[in-house]
Amino acid sequence: MAEIVLMRNFSNPESHTLDAYRASGGYAAWDRARAIEPAAITEEVKKANLRGLGGAGFPTGTKWSFIPKTHTGPVYLVVNADEGEPGTFKDRYLLERDPHALIEGMLIAARAIRCTKGFVYIRGEYVEPWRRFSAAVKEAYDAGLLGQGFDVVVHRGAGAYICGEETGLLSSLEGKKGWPKIKPPFPAIKGAFGQPTIVNNVETLCCVPPIVTRGAEWFAGLGTKTQGGTRMYSVSGRVKKPAVYEAPVSITLRRLIETAGGVSGTGRLKAVVPGGGSAAILSADEIDVTMDVDGLKAAGSMIGSAGVVVMDESVSIPEALMVLARFYAHESCGQCTPCRESTGWIYKMVHRIVDGRGHKEDLDTILDVAKRGAGTTICAFYDGAVGPYISYIEKFRSEFEALIPHG
Amino acid sequence: MTDGAPSTSNRTPAVQAGLSDPATIVSFSEAQLGEVRRLQSVYPDARGALLPVLHMAQETFGYISLEVEEYVAALFDLSPAHVHEVVTFYTLYFRERPGRHIVAVCHNLSCHLAGAPGIIAHLKQKLGVDPGETTADRRVTFLTVECLCACEAAPMAQVDDRYELNLTPEKIDRLLEGLP
Ligand SMILES: Cc1cc2nc3c(=O)[nH]c(=O)nc-3n(C[C@H](O)[C@H](O)[C@H](O)COP(=O)(O)O)c2cc1C
Numbered sequence: 001m002a003e004i005v006l007m008r009n010f011s012n013p014e015s016h017t018l019d020a021y022r023a024s025g026g027y028a029a030w031d032r033a034r035a036i037e038p039a040a041i042t043e044e045v046k047k048a049n050l051r052g053l054g055g056a057g058f059p060t061g062t063k064w065s066f067i068p069k070t071h072t073g074p075v076y077l078v079v080n081a082d083e084g085e086p087g088t089f090k091d092r093y094l095l096e097r098d099p100h101a102l103i104e105g106m107l108i109a110a111r112a113i114r115c116t117k118g119f120v121y122i123r124g125e126y127v128e129p130w131r132r133f134s135a136a137v138k139e140a141y142d143a144g145l146l147g148q149g150f151d152v153v154v155h156r157g158a159g160a161y162i163c164g165e166e167t168g169l170l171s172s173l174e175g176k177k178g179w180p181k182i183k184p185p186f187p188a189i190k191g192a193f194g195q196p197t198i199v200n201n202v203e204t205l206c207c208v209p210p211i212v213t214r215g216a217e218w219f220a221g222l223g224t225k226t227q228g229g230t231r232m233y234s235v236s237g238r239v240k241k242p243a244v245y246e247a248p249v250s251i252t253l254r255r256l257i258e259t260a261g262g263v264s265g266t267g268r269l270k271a272v273v274p275g276g277g278s279a280a281i282l283s284a285d286e287i288d289v290t291m292d293v294d295g296l297k298a299a300g301s302m303i304g305s306a307g308v309v310v311m312d313e314s315v316s317i318p319e320a321l322m323v324l325a326r327f328y329a330h331e332s333c334g335q336c337t338p339c340r341e342s343t344g345w346i347y348k349m350v351h352r353i354v355d356g357r358g359h360k361e362d363l364d365t366i367l368d369v370a371k372r373g374a375g376t377t378i379c380a381f382y383d384g385a386v387g388p389y390i391s392y393i394e395k396f397r398s399e400f401e402a403l404i405p406h407g
Numbered sequence: 408m409t410d411g412a413p414s415t416s417n418r419t420p421a422v423q424a425g426l427s428d429p430a431t432i433v434s435f436s437e438a439q440l441g442e443v444r445r446l447q448s449v450y451p452d453a454r455g456a457l458l459p460v461l462h463m464a465q466e467t468f469g470y471i472s473l474e475v476e477e478y479v480a481a482l483f484d485l486s487p488a489h490v491h492e493v494v495t496f497y498t499l500y501f502r503e504r505p506g507r508h509i510v511a512v513c514h515n516l517s518c519h520l521a522g523a524p525g526i527i528a529h530l531k532q533k534l535g536v537d538p539g540e541t542t543a544d545r546r547v548t549f550l551t552v553e554c555l556c557a558c559e560a561a562p563m564a565q566v567d568d569r570y571e572l573n574l575t576p577e578k579i580d581r582l583l584e585g586l587p
């Protein structure tokens with residue numbers, strides 16, 4: 001496979017230590033960045049075509065440039081380490097195996113946006129990643145990398161998928177339940193504690209040091225016209241070698257599945273979730289798509305968090321949808337009526353279909369409810385539920401119908 | 408601390424005995440109270456320290472009873488209702504005393520595809536309780552949870568602080584034997 005950027009240090013068992021990170025050239029990017037004007041750092045990240053790797057794929061440099069130039073109060077950097085998207089596990093690897101890469105990325109980002117305090121919001125269940133990352137933060141303080149104009153606060157979540165959504169995360173960081181907030185205002189204008197805030201994913205920030213040392217052109221050249229770089233694909237489900245794989249964003253889904261050892265189980269592919277549980281499902285004949293933001297958008301799905309879940313022919317699609325529908329029913333924060341009500345009812349309907357107690361009109365009811373609710377809610381959680389509801393049923397309708405008595 | 412920080416200095420946190428559990432006096436030590444103040448000073452608004460302090464409280468008192476909610480509320484000059492709303496929103500705060508160990512099996516997509524239902528059935532049989540329940544000897548609280556983001560090693564579970572990967576019924580049996 002082509003160039004390895006993000007996982008370059010993973011094979012060293014000591015990769016999480018400052019010594020090992022330094023020995024592999026770590027913090028050279030920070031040395032270079034501190035001699036560059038903040039605006040020039042942002043320009044470089046823009047030119048690199050780095051796009052957010054947490055889910056939404058928003059251009060990172062552009063986001064940074066939204067911090068109001070005239071603002072005189074504090075600006076915050078918040079790292080989204082609340083990884084929770086079903087099928088995704090890359091940030092866990094970065095936190096455990098290359099925590100200094102994240103700290104270095106934070107230092108550079110903080111300089112670009114003129115920020116003196118960063119928060120790292122780590123999901124509560126991630127005990128070992130939290131220990132590793134906290135130890136690295138301590139090392140960075142002891143070495144004088146942190147605490148010289150930039151401080152890092154490590155914050156632990158308490159179990160709620162919705163805190164991965166950036167405004168839900170900010171509510172939670174402020175000591176409230178993790179209710180998402182209506183946008184605008186976007187966090188870059190009014191975010192954490194009412195101040196301009198940049199929220200970035202762990203992996204996104206880990207891309208920043210290599211961009212600074214090796215240059216925007218190099219990074220942009222690794223990817224497609226509209227998205228630079230490589231990224232970490234979490235591959236699980238029915239593949240022979242489930243693991244995290246780094247590849248240029250132009251890799252096809254077919255090639256990625258081959259890289260993961262090919263389909264296991266029956267060995268014959270039925271469907272793939274390309275970008276975490278909330279991405280629309282692709283059928284076996286749709287896997288020549290490239291795994292970048294725009295490639296999957298064109299295919300009617302999304303790259304999201306790049307969590308790839310492979311299903312072989314023996315997998316029951318209705319059952320898979322039932323599992324996801326249960327997840328959405330459980331995780332809806334309950335703030336918006338369409339999301340709160342539909343996720344519960346749709347789970348019940350899919351469940352009864354799987355149990356052989358479905359009604360003939362259930363499938364059309366689900367599609368109708370899902371299509372009408374999409375785009376009407378405070379946050380994208382519900383759209384993330386609607387994608388699976390619609391695509392699983394539309395692409396595999398006969399499988400659902402076969403379970404419905406007199407369907 | 409900047410604007411909006413509630414002043415905790417003029418309030419003495421009420422020391423209360425936990426009514427539901429006479430063995431527990433709901434009160435932090437002096438050192439812990441120092442840590443609470445330190446945490447509160449790290450956030451631009453002291454309230455940002457609420458989740459970390461609730462984690463501390465759970466570690467200290469075993470779970471978050473209504474008395475603990477009231478105690479923590481006083482430390483933040485917040486209403487107990489606000490703290491209650493927060494505690495009930497998140498899955499990692501226990502509102503009843505859990506067993507000595509927590510076994511939380513992931514039942515999301517990748518784990519499901521890798522056999523989580525069989526793992527859950529095995530645990531049900533072994534422990535004699537359903538997910539959400541605690542064994543009569545209070546040894547284990549058994550839960551099913553959403554994706555813990557270790558799907559490459561499915562099926563998996565979180566056992567107390569540790570991720571236990573690539574589970575099989577035999578591995579579960581060994582795990583359970585290792586839990587005092
Ligand atoms: C329901 C929902 C869950 C999300 N979960 C995560 C998550 O676990 N981690 C993450 O980085 N972004 C997550 N996001 C995306 C964030 O809202 C946000 O776009 C991202 O953190 C921005 O960082 P980036 O631009 O570096 O990707 C989620 C979004 C939604 C709507």
Ligand code: SF4
Nearest residue numbers: 333335336339377379
């Ligand atoms: S869409 Fe759902 S999760 Fe998002 S704010 Fe509304 S109710 Fe909450």
Ligand code: FES
Nearest residue numbers: 513518554557558
């Ligand atoms: S589905 Fe179980 S860890 Fe992700």
